[in-house]
Structure formats: structure tokens, C-alpha cells
Amino acid sequence: MKTSYSSLAFLAAVAVVVVPSATTGFVVPTVVASSSTSTSTSSLNVAAEPPSAPSKKLISPPKNIADLKDTSEELYDDNVQSTYGRYKLTIDSGHGCYLKTTDGKEYLDCVSGIATCALGHNNPVLTEAISNQMKKVHHVSNLYYIPEQAALAEWLCANSNADKAFFCNSGAEANEAAIKLARRYASNNGITKPVIISAHQSFHGRTLAALSATQQPKYHKGFTYDGEMVQGFDACTYNNIAELEEAVIRATSDGKGLAAIMLEPLQGEGGIIPGNVDFFKKARELCDKHKALLIIDEVQAGMGRTGTLWGHEQLDIIPDVFTSAKALGGGVPIGAMMARGDAASTFGPGDHASTYGGNPLACAAGLAVAKYICDNNILDNVEARGQQLKAGLEKLSKKYPTVLGDVRGWGLLRGVECIADDITAGELVAAAMNEGLLLVPAGTNVVRFVPPLIITEDELNIALDRLDAAVKSKAN
Numbered sequence: 001m002k003t004s005y006s007s008l009a010f011l012a013a014v015a016v017v018v019v020p021s022a023t024t025g026f027v028v029p030t031v032v033a034s035s036s037t038s039t040s041t042s043s044l045n046v047a048a049e050p051p052s053a054p055s056k057k058l059i060s061p062p063k064n065i066a067d068l069k070d071t072s073e074e075l076y077d078d079n080v081q082s083t084y085g086r087y088k089l090t091i092d093s094g095h096g097c098y099l100k101t102t103d104g105k106e107y108l109d110c111v112s113g114i115a116t117c118a119l120g121h122n123n124p125v126l127t128e129a130i131s132n133q134m135k136k137v138h139h140v141s142n143l144y145y146i147p148e149q150a151a152l153a154e155w156l157c158a159n160s161n162a163d164k165a166f167f168c169n170s171g172a173e174a175n176e177a178a179i180k181l182a183r184r185y186a187s188n189n190g191i192t193k194p195v196i197i198s199a200h201q202s203f204h205g206r207t208l209a210a211l212s213a214t215q216q217p218k219y220h221k222g223f224t225y226d227g228e229m230v231q232g233f234d235a236c237t238y239n240n241i242a243e244l245e246e247a248v249i250r251a252t253s254d255g256k257g258l259a260a261i262m263l264e265p266l267q268g269e270g271g272i273i274p275g276n277v278d279f280f281k282k283a284r285e286l287c288d289k290h291k292a293l294l295i296i297d298e299v300q301a302g303m304g305r306t307g308t309l310w311g312h313e314q315l316d317i318i319p320d321v322f323t324s325a326k327a328l329g330g331g332v333p334i335g336a337m338m339a340r341g342d343a344a345s346t347f348g349p350g351d352h353a354s355t356y357g358g359n360p361l362a363c364a365a366g367l368a369v370a371k372y373i374c375d376n377n378i379l380d381n382v383e384a385r386g387q388q389l390k391a392g393l394e395k396l397s398k399k400y401p402t403v404l405g406d407v408r409g410w411g412l413l414r415g416v417e418c419i420a421d422d423i424t425a426g427e428l429v430a431a432a433m434n435e436g437l438l439l440v441p442a443g444t445n446v447v448r449f450v451p452p453l454i455i456t457e458d459e460l461n462i463a464l465d466r467l468d469a470a471v472k473s474k475a476n
């Protein structure tokens with residue numbers, strides 16, 4: 001029978017049958033012709049006609065964003081929820097490692113959207129890839145095969161120990177997927193009270209489960225139920241083997257079971273604290289012993305930022321699961337949860353899903369970033385610039401011993417401690433901004449450098465000179 005979807009008569013003569021969807025996690029209604037029954041709107045308790053609303057004239061957005069030049073900060077305060085403390089700086093445009101504000105000032109950007117714009121701003125390769133994809137098709141549901149998604153998954157698997165990818169839109173979402181995967185994996189192993197151990201001072205994102213894995217009480221305040229976040233999380237001090245072993249004993253007693261150990265290879269938000277090889281090897285050993293998953297959060301450290309494609313390559317371990325986001329799309333939102341071995345086949349159709357996850361536009365961006373990293377020896381640049389940054393920061397630390405302390409990090413994910421009693425890391429960042437340099441604090445007292453991975457030797461020298469001037473202005 002040939003179907004005509006415009007015919008009301010047809011709608012009255014169909015029944016809705018459900019089949020499981022491989023992608024959406026829901027069921028797909030399939031329209032099947034029926035010779036007898038019809039579904040009346042009254043039996044579904046749906047009003048036949050929508051109530052007529054009084055007509056309201058829509059207000060168009062401004063034709064040109066440049067027209068907002070002087071008023072955009074006011075517009076923010078009036079219309080945007082105040083979840084962020086913002087610097088008084090309104091970004092107009094960007095090029096390479098530089099950002100321009102609406103009042104015409106140029107800043108050397110060593111923040112890159114917090115470790116996200118790996119290829120800098122307005123990168124022609126990324127721009128072309130996204131433009132071309134927009135002209136072809138930019139979003140379709142995961143109800144269908146998406147070649148760009150397959151190609152990006154293949155690149156990620158070929159350049160890691162993972163076997164399969166799940167795509168989503170952000171770091172928090174990638175970590176939510178990893179947490180759900182660990183719970184399902186534990187459930188398959190008969191564990192009904194699965195525990196995930198993460199580290200104090202960690203950061204895994206702002207959704208409720210990712211936030212529960214984030215062991216920083218300041219982020220939990222006001223979000224608990226009867227004082228509790230999502231159940232099933234425990235903590236140890238990062239890089240502390242004895243505490244990790246104690247946490248595993250707690251996680252495997254009283255009817256509980258260890259589902260996963262979840263760690264950043266280098267704690268970024270926690271204050272630029274690199275992982276310790278022995279600690280990570282012990283975590284791997286404990287996961288093997290208890291058939292639990294070792295989950296590595298590569299959201300900030302991954303995609304080349306530490307000088308290797310993945311931060312965990314610095315730690316001589318192979319994770320069961322790792323997550324990526326931020327630089328994965330070079331600033332176009334995309335996240336991935338990568339899994340290997342049995343973990344890679346734990347989710348089946350309907351177990352997890354995301355509307356935008358791995359859509360053609362986001363994956364075209366991911367592929368462009370991947371290709372750029374490979375074609376332009378970006379990892380070599382990160383290694384060389386990372387050494388230059390380390391040497392430069394250590395020199396400044398020696399020059400200003402009462403203001404700057406320990407220099408830490410890997411590759412182009414580095415920080416210097418601000419040790420002065422009367423100057424905060426935030427104040428140093430503000431002073432750097434006055435000198436035309438964008439930096440971002442990390443932890444309680446660290447000034448963090450996360451520039452685009454394409455930064456040149458000359459640009460990094462300029463950044464170090466500007467930090468020198470900023471520290472000088474505060475030290476005097």
C-alpha cells in the first residue's frame with residue numbers, strides 16, 4: 001500500500017507499533033496500516049484544537065551583533081543567568097592565538113576557551129571543514145548512519161587503545177556516559193551497590209553524577225539531597241596509593257563492589273597536578289583485581305595538550321575507558337566516551353543516547369582537528385613550546401621568588417603557583433590582562449597557561465614578557 005502522510009484518513013487508519021531504536025535510546029514509533037481500529041484524539045485525552053493564544057508580535061534579534069558594542073554587558077546582566085563571574089572584556093573576533101575585543105584591543109590568548117581552541121581562532125582548515133559540512137548536511141539523528149562519525153571514531157580508536165566510541169556534546173556528558181557504563185558493567189558482574197572512586201580536588205563536570213565524582217565540596221553545596229550527592233562515589237587523595245587502597249577496601253565491603261576508579265591524568269581545575277606513574281599503575285592493578293574499569297578523564301589533558309595525544313600515555317597505563325571533549329572539536333561542541341575490550345560492548349541499543357551526539361557538523365570539526373594535528377606535527381610543537389614555557393616560567397619564578405613558586409605541568413598545560421600572601425592568582429591574571437595577555441587561574445593559587453597548540457616560539461616569548469610585566473606591576 002502506498003502511504004500518503006498528508007492524508008487525515010490515513011492517520012485515522014493506522015496503529016503505532018514500537019520497535020527498539022539502536023540510537024535514540026527510546027523506541028521508534030513505526031506507522032503500520034490497520035484495517036480496523038482508529039485512535040481517536042479523545043481516547044488519548046488530547047484537545048482536538050490547540051487553544052487560540054492572543055497573537056504577540058515577535059521581536060527580532062539585532063541584525064548586526066556589532067550594533068550591541070556598548071550595551072552587551074548590560075544586556076548580559078539583564079538577560080543571562082549569573083552562573084559565571086566574567087572579566088570586563090567583550091570579545092569581538094579572533095585570529096590565530098589573538099583575540100580582539102569590541103573596543104579594538106588585542107590580547108594574546110593563552111586560555112583558548114580553557115584548553116579548547118587547540119587550533120586557535122579562525123583557523124582556515126577548521127573553518128573550511130565546518131562551512132563545507134554546513135552546505136552538505138549539518139545534523140541528522142543517530143537513527144541513521146553518519147559517515148563523519150564513523151571516520152572520527154576510527155581515528156580515535158586507531159590512535160588509542162580504545163575499540164569503540166560513543167559521542168556526545170561536552171566533557172560532563174562524556175563523563176556521565178562513562179559513569180553509566182561503569183554501573184552497567186558492574187551490574188553485569190552481579191554488583192548491585194557499585195562504587196566509583198575518584199580523587200580529591202578532581203573536576204569531572206557539572207551534571208549531577210559527574211559533579212558527584214568531582215570531589216570538591218564547594219561545588220556540591222546546595223545541590224545535595226539530605227546532605228548527599230548521587231550515591232556510589234568515594235574518594236582518595238590524588239597520587240596517594242595508601243588512600244586509594246583503603247578506598248578500594250571500603251568499596252568492596254558491606255555488600256558493595258568496585259565499579260571503577262576515575263581519574264584525570266593531570267588534575268587541571270584542581271591546580272595543575274600531574275599524575276604519578278606508580279599511583280596510576282596501582283589503580284590499574286586494583287581495577288584488574290576487582291574486575292572494575294579504569295576511567296581516565298582526558299577532557300582537559302587529551303587531544304595533544306600534554307605533548308602526547310592522550311595524557312595517560314605519560315603514565316604508562318592503558319585505561320578501559322577514557323573521555324574527551326574540549327579540544328576534540330577545536331571549539332565546536334563534541335564529546336566522546338571511548339572504551340576498550342568488554343567495556344566497549346557493554347552498552348546495547350537503547351542504553352544511552354544523545355540527540356546531537358556525533359552529528360555531521362561536530363564530527364567534521366573533530367576530523368579537521370585530527371587531520372590538522374597529524375599533518376602539522378602539532379605534538380612536536382607542543383613538546384617544544386612546552387619546554388620553552390617551563391623554562392620561561394621557572395626563570396620568572398626565580399626572578400620573583402616572593403610572588404611565584406612551583407612550576408608544574410606537561411606540554412602546554414602548565415601552571416605557576418602564586419605564593420604571595422597579598423596577591424591572588426586571580427589578581428595576577430587580571431594584571432596579565434592589563435598587559436594584553438589572557439591567562440586563567442586553576443585551583444586556589446595557580447596561574448594556568450593553556451594556549452592554542454599552534455602557538456609559535458615568538459608568541460610564547462611575548463606571553464612570557466607580558467607575564468613578567470604583570471608580576472612586576474603587582475610585586476612593586
Ligand SMILES: Cc1ncc(COP(=O)(O)O)c(C=O)c1O
Pocket residue numbers: 114170171172173175203204205206264268269297298299300301325326
Ligand atoms: C578534566 C575535566 N573533565 C570534565 C570537564 C567538564 O567539561 P565540560 O565543561 O565540557 O562539561 C572539565 C572542564 O573543565 C575538565 O577539565
